[in-house]
Amino acid sequence: MATLGMHRDFLMEFAGLEKSVQRRVYETFEKFTGATHAGTHLEKLTNQRDPRIRTIRITDFWRGVVLKADRGDGYLLLKVLPHDKANDWACKHRASVNAATQGVEIRNDVALERATASLRTRASDEPRRLFADRSDKVLRSLGIDEEILPIIRLLPDETHLEALHRVLPEQQFDVLVGLASGMEPADVDREIVQAYARAAAPVSTAQSGDGLVSAMAHARGRVALVSCPEELLEILERPFDAWRIFLHPAQYRIAYRDSYNGPARVSGGPGTGKTVVALHRTYHLARRLPPDAPDGSVLLTTYTKDLAAELERCLALLVTDERIRAKVRVVTVDALANEVLRRSRGGAPLKIVFNQRAVLARWGRVARRLGVDFTDVFLDQEWRQVVLAQAIDGPEQYLRASRAGRGTPLGPLKKAQLWRAVAAFEEELREAGEWTFLQVCAQAARALDEGGDRPFRHLVVDEAQDLHPAQWRFLRALVAPGPDDLFLAGDPHQRIYGNGNKVSLRAVGIQVVGRSARLRVNYRTTQEILGWSASLLTGERPDDMDGGEESLVGYHSTLHGAHPETHGHVDRPEEIRALVERIGEWTASGVDPEDIGVAVRTVQLGRDIARALEHAGTPACMLGSTPAPGVRIGTMHRMKGLEFRCVAVAGVSDGVVPMRSALTPEETDPQQYREDLNGELNLLFVACTRAREALAVSWHGTPSEFLAPVVAQLPPQGRRDDALAR
Numbered sequence: 047m048a049t050l051g052m053h054r055d056f057l058m059e060f061a062g063l064e065k066s067v068q069r070r071v072y073e074t075f076e077k078f079t080g081a082t083h084a085g086t087h088l089e090k091l092t093n094q095r096d097p098r099i100r101t102i103r104i105t106d107f108w109r110g111v112v113l114k115a116d117r118g119d120g121y122l123l124l125k126v127l128p129h130d131k132a133n134d135w136a137c138k139h140r141a142s143v144n145a146a147t148q149g150v151e152i153r154n155d156v157a158l159e160r161a162t163a164s165l166r167t168r169a170s171d172e173p174r175r176l177f178a179d180r181s182d183k184v185l186r187s188l189g190i191d192e193e194i195l196p197i198i199r200l201l202p203d204e205t206h207l208e209a210l211h212r213v214l215p216e217q218q219f220d221v222l223v224g225l226a227s228g229m230e231p232a233d234v235d236r237e238i239v240q241a242y243a244r245a246a247a248p249v250s251t252a253q254s255g256d257g258l259v260s261a262m263a264h265a266r267g268r269v270a271l272v273s274c275p276e277e278l279l280e281i282l283e284r285p286f287d288a289w290r291i292f293l294h295p296a297q298y299r300i301a302y303r304d305s306y307n308g309p310a311r312v313s314g315g316p317g318t319g320k321t322v323v324a325l326h327r328t329y330h331l332a333r334r335l336p337p338d339a340p341d342g343s344v345l346l347t348t349y350t351k352d353l354a355a356e357l358e359r360c361l362a363l364l365v366t367d368e369r370i371r372a373k374v375r376v377v378t379v380d381a382l383a384n385e386v387l388r389r390s391r392g393g394a395p396l397k398i399v400f401n402q403r404a405v406l407a408r409w410g411r412v413a414r415r416l417g418v419d420f421t422d423v424f425l426d427q428e429w430r431q432v433v434l435a436q437a438i439d440g441p442e443q444y445l446r447a448s449r450a451g452r453g454t455p456l457g458p459l460k461k462a463q464l465w466r467a468v469a470a471f472e473e474e475l476r477e478a479g480e481w482t483f484l485q486v487c488a489q490a491a492r493a494l495d496e497g498g499d500r501p502f503r504h505l506v507v508d509e510a511q512d513l514h515p516a517q518w519r520f521l522r523a524l525v526a527p528g529p530d531d532l533f534l535a536g537d538p539h540q541r542i543y544g545n546g547n548k549v550s551l552r553a554v555g556i557q558v559v560g561r562s563a564r565l566r567v568n569y570r571t572t573q574e575i576l577g578w579s580a581s582l583l584t585g586e587r588p589d590d591m592d593g594g595e596e597s598l599v600g601y602h603s604t605l606h607g608a609h610p611e612t613h614g615h616v617d618r619p620e621e622i623r624a625l626v627e628r629i630g631e632w633t634a635s636g637v638d639p640e641d642i643g644v645a646v647r648t649v650q651l652g653r654d655i656a657r658a659l660e661h662a663g664t665p666a667c668m669l670g671s672t673p674a675p676g677v678r679i680g681t682m683h684r685m686k687g688l689e690f691r692c693v694a695v696a697g698v699s700d701g702v703v704p705m706r707s708a709l710t711p712e713e714t715d716p717q718q719y720r721e722d723l724n725g726e727l728n729l730l731f732v733a734c735t736r737a738r739e740a741l742a743v744s745w746h747g748t749p750s751e752f753l754a755p756v757v758a759q760l761p762p763q764g765r766r767d768d769a770l771a772r
Contacts, residue, residue, distance in 0.1 A: 099114075362375060492525075647698075682730065693741050709722045
C-alpha cells in the first residue's frame, strides 16, 4: 500500500476550490492510499530542479503537484493549482531533508538564486549583517544547510529575512526568525529543532526504509500522513479546520506528551495555538482513561460562557468518537463552583450578585455607617485582591497578610478599620442571602476539601491568566494531586481583568516549575497585524504567574498580508458611516458577514453600529444575544478567544480607551491605577489580534493615548486624522 502525505499548503488551496473540483481531487488521490500503481499517472516535466516532483491531472484546468519517493511508494501532495501555474511551480521547487530535524523541506531554487543575486548587489551599501555574531558551526547545528548559509550571511536586517519567508525552506526559516528575534541558540535548538525531532509521526517497520516517508514523518505540523481513503476524506471534508490535523511540532510535543508528573502549563502570544494545544491535550487525556472511568472524568474549563461554548464546539470537531467525547465535561469555573456549593448545601439555589455597581454601593454604605476613610473602590479591591485572594478569614490573619501589589500602605490602625468594613460587608451579604462569584468559588473549595470529594481525574484550563486565586483554589480542590492533574493554557499579555486576578500558582498549591512551555509562532494573524498590535505593548513585561516575566521575544507569524488601517474622524456619526462603508467593501470582496468582527469598548457604540449596518442592508448580531446571521459586534471583553477574517476596532478615542470608569483614581492607589491602565491596554491588544487577514482601527475626536506609538508613525493622509488636522 502506498504512503500518502499531505502538505498544509495543499489543504489550504483545496479549501478554496469549488465543490465539484474538490470531489475530483479526492477521487484522484484516494487511489494513492490503496494502490501502489498510482505513480503511473504522474507526469514528469522538462527543465525541472527536482525530477521527483511530478504533476497529475485533476481536471482539464486543475493539476496537482506531487513529490514521489526515489524508491518505495511514498507520495507527498504539495499543491493544487491551475495547469500552467502547477507546471511552473513544479519546475522551480526542490525537496530536501533538514540535517538537524530530518524533516522534508521544500525550497524555491529559482527565487533563492534571484534573492542571492539581489542581496549581493546591495551588500556593499549595507555594512550591517543580521547574523554576524553566529558562526557557521552554530547555524549548521541548527539545520541551516550549505546552500542557505551564503544567503544568510548577506542579510542586513529582519525586514530582508521576512522577505524570504516564502522562499527559504520552512524549518530553516523558523530557526532564523528565532535567532533574529533574540533567542539564544540553545533555546532555538530546544524549542524549534528538537521539537521537530521529537514529534515525528509513527511509521511502520515496512515504511521506515523509505526516505521520503521518514522525512514526512519528521515534518509534523506541515505534513500529515494519511493511512486510508476514509482518513483522507475526513480531512478533506473539513479543510478549514486544519488545526485538527496540523500541529506544529512544539504544539504536538506539549499536547501529546505521554505524561506530566504534576501540573503543566503552556503560554504564548495570541494565535500561537494555546487553545488548540489545550483541546488536543484534553483529547489525549480522555482517550487514555481506563474503560471503567465514568463520563465527565476530564474537565475542560475557562472563565466565560462564550469561551466555553466555543471550546465545546471545537471539541466536537476534534473528537469524533462519542465514547471518548462523553468522558469530557466543558463548563465555566464559576458555573461549576455554583453547582458544587449548591450540592453541598442541599441543592438550594444561590442568590448571586452580578452587578458591580450594587457591590460598590454596598461598600459605600458600609464605609459611611462605620465612618471609615476609604472609598468604595478601594475597599472592594482590598477585599478581592488581598482578603479573598489569600483566603483570609480573621483580623489577625489580615494584619499579617502581604499586600504586595497594593499601592497604598496601611498601618495596623488602618488595617483594623478596614477589617471592620470587610466584616460588616460580608455580614450584610450573609443577611441578604447573597454571594459574589469569588465567594462561591472560595466556599466551594472548602466544601470539597472538607468532604474529600475530587470529582475529576484531569483538569484542562484555557485562558488561565484571567482567573482569580479563589478560582484557582477551587480548581486545585477538584482533582487529587498527581500526574497529569492540571494542564493550564494562558497568556499574561492578554490579562484583561486587572491586578485582582494576578496569581502566584505556587501560592495556591500548583507547582509548574520544570513543566512549562512557551509557544512563539502565530498561526492566525498576519505578521503585519501582529507587529502593529505588539507595538502597542512597548515596554510591558507582565508576570508569568510563577514569579517570572513573560516575554514576546521570538514571537512571529507565518502569514503575511495588508498593513492595518487607522482612521480618525471628526465625530461619532462620521466614524460609524466610514465603518459601515469599510465593512461593505469587505463583504463586496467576498468576505461573509459572519467572518467580520467589530470590537468596541462600550455596548452602546456597538448597538449604534449594528443599527447603522442593518439600515445599510448588512445583517449584524451583538455577541451575547441570540445567535443570528451577520457581522459579529461585541465589547472588547466579549471578543476574547474569538477570531475573524476581518476586524474593525471602533471608538478607540481618548476617554473611552482607556475607559475612565475602569481606572482606579491615581490619587487613591497609584500602583492599582497603573495595573488598571495595563489591563485596558491588554484589552485593546486582544481586540486587535482577533483579526486573521485585515484590521481597521478607528476613533473620533482625539485618539486614545494607547495609539500614540502607531499613529505618530503615519502621515496625515495615511491615518485620515481629520480631527487632529483641524
